[in-house]
Amino acid sequence: MSKPNNQGGASGFSRISPAALLFPFLFIGVWYVAAGLAGNETTFPSPVTVGKIILAEARSGALFIHVGATLARVAAAFVIAMAVGCAIGLWMGRNRGINRWGDPWLVFFLNMPALVTIVLCYIWIGLTEAAAITAVAINKIPMVAVMMREGARTLDPGLNDMARVFRMTPAARLAHVVIPQLAPHFASAGRAGIALIWKIVLVVELLGASTGVGFQIHTYFQLFDVGAVLAYALSFIIVMLVVEYLILQPWERHASRWRNAG
Amino acid sequence: MQVEVRHKKFGGAQILDWIEMSVGAGEIVALTGPSGIGKTTLLRIIAGLDRDFEGAVTDPGRIAMVFQSPTLMPWRSAADNLRLTTGAERASIDRLLDEVGLEGKAKFFPGQLSLGQQRRLALARALAANPATLLMDEPFISLDEETAARMRRLTMKVLEGRRIATLIVTHDLVEAATLADRVVMLGGRPAAIETIVPITTPRARRDAVTEAAALRALTPGGAGNAHGNLT
Numbered sequence: 001m002s003k004p005n006n007q008g009g010a011s012g013f014s015r016i017s018p019a020a021l022l023f024p025f026l027f028i029g030v031w032y033v034a035a036g037l038a039g040n041e042t043t044f045p046s047p048v049t050v051g052k053i054i055l056a057e058a059r060s061g062a063l064f065i066h067v068g069a070t071l072a073r074v075a076a077a078f079v080i081a082m083a084v085g086c087a088i089g090l091w092m093g094r095n096r097g098i099n100r101w102g103d104p105w106l107v108f109f110l111n112m113p114a115l116v117t118i119v120l121c122y123i124w125i126g127l128t129e130a131a132a133i134t135a136v137a138i139n140k141i142p143m144v145a146v147m148m149r150e151g152a153r154t155l156d157p158g159l160n161d162m163a164r165v166f167r168m169t170p171a172a173r174l175a176h177v178v179i180p181q182l183a184p185h186f187a188s189a190g191r192a193g194i195a196l197i198w199k200i201v202l203v204v205e206l207l208g209a210s211t212g213v214g215f216q217i218h219t220y221f222q223l224f225d226v227g228a229v230l231a232y233a234l235s236f237i238i239v240m241l242v243v244e245y246l247i248l249q250p251w252e253r254h255a256s257r258w259r260n261a262g
Numbered sequence: 263m264q265v266e267v268r269h270k271k272f273g274g275a276q277i278l279d280w281i282e283m284s285v286g287a288g289e290i291v292a293l294t295g296p297s298g299i300g301k302t303t304l305l306r307i308i309a310g311l312d313r314d315f316e317g318a319v320t321d322p323g324r325i326a327m328v329f330q331s332p333t334l335m336p337w338r339s340a341a342d343n344l345r346l347t348t349g350a351e352r353a354s355i356d357r358l359l360d361e362v363g364l365e366g367k368a369k370f371f372p373g374q375l376s377l378g379q380q381r382r383l384a385l386a387r388a389l390a391a392n393p394a395t396l397l398m399d400e401p402f403i404s405l406d407e408e409t410a411a412r413m414r415r416l417t418m419k420v421l422e423g424r425r426i427a428t429l430i431v432t433h434d435l436v437e438a439a440t441l442a443d444r445v446v447m448l449g450g451r452p453a454a455i456e457t458i459v460p461i462t463t464p465r466a467r468r469d470a471v472t473e474a475a476a477l478r479a480l481t482p483g484g485a486g487n488a489h490g491n492l493t
Contacts, residue, residue: 166347180337258371
């Protein structure tokens with residue numbers, strides 16, 4: 001018989017794979033060689049040039065303002081999209097009638113181009129932060145709903161019976177019976193969501209914001225400053241990698257530790 | 263606990279006919295009959311999981327159930343499986359885990375336990391609810407005979423000191439004969455009670471094989487007729 005596990009206590013950092021740790025060095029190496037071969041610092045700057053720009057932007061504080069603004073929008077849109085998408089998905093997954101009526105709407109919004117939602121939100125709501133976040137959330141909600149609907153359809157009826165016989169409260173049922181079953185679906189919806197959301201946020205910023213990574217890329221594109229464009233894009237990718245490896249993956253491991261125990 | 267079912271349909275077909283039975287506190291009743299007859303349906307009606315029937319379940323008090331599969335929350339520890347479903351206190355959880363032979367396993371996830379241990383945990387969970395009525399649906403199915411026999415002894419032991427009205431659904435007459443004070447046999451289509459056999463020998467002094475053979479002789483349709491004269 002196996003021992004009770006205590007893997008949950010291990011730090012997330014120690015579990016990053018060597019391949020993931022080596023990745024930044026490999027990436028910079030490939031880039032350095034490619035930039036050397038291209039031989040044009042204006043259109044294809046080397047990692048050294050871009051690194052210098054990142055440092056300069058960080059020192060002036062501009063980098064943190066813009067990355068922070070984008071990150072805040074991503075976080076807000078992510079939370080809203082996950083909450084609303086989960087609610088709709090669960091509702092549709094558990095109720096056949098709702099699903100029949102809701103499905104065409106879902107397909108409609110699933111195929112609505114992000115650009116249209118953004119433009120309409122800006123026109124209808126105005127060039128505000130609320131419009132930006134709403135536009136991103138509306139783009140993301142249908143996808144979360146579809147993924148969570150699949151999850152809701154696979155809920156174990158036996159556990160549902162058990163919860164009913166033992167008169168578990170709705171809150172306890174949600175926390176200990178429903179959510180753990182949905183966790184894998186939630187994680188993949190979240191993973192797919194966060195990557196998509198930050199790309200849409202850039203478009204939103206490009207079209208109608210005066211802060212954020214998208215706004216900066218727009219500005220430097222007009223100045224034809226490829227180095228600065230790469231500097232901002234790269235900074236944000238680094239932030240997202242940190243989120244992935246230091247927050248999402250450790251959380252996922254913690255939530256699924258019961259699977260690997262024993 | 264009393265149950266009276268006048269009528270139960272699934273789609274167009276009537277599954278259960280008029281069935282009336284009661285289980286007293288401290289009494290163990292076995293419900294047997296051929297598979298597919300509606301034993302589990304009757305149990306689900308009593309459990310309140312199926313409300314689409316004509317009739318009434320009277321005075322069940324707090325109900326606990328042991329399902330065909332252990333039906334544990336695999337993402338919660340053994341102790342949490344008891345605590346979160348029944349609200350039992352830490353001390354009584356430890357006592358119950360000891361009682362079913364799972365001492366020291368409180369922090370284990372169900373996946374780290376054997377099937378026999380998972381079933382004992384499911385039994386402990388039912389007891390943790392402190393029920394007035396305990397429903398058991400083929401609770402020892404898919405265990406090897408030795409483990410099943412141990413589970414039966416354990417079940418009898420833990421029920422001995424408690425005033426719980428217990429209804430066990432089983433297709434196994436040995437099981438019925440070992441555990442029950444009364445065996446209710448369902449038969450026919452739609453199903454109704456065919457025979458009720460009281461088992462008068464005190465539980466501790468029973469010879470399960472003999473009792474089962476006697477039961478088999480009474481089984482309508484004579485599924486067990488070949489062994490019916492063992493007594």
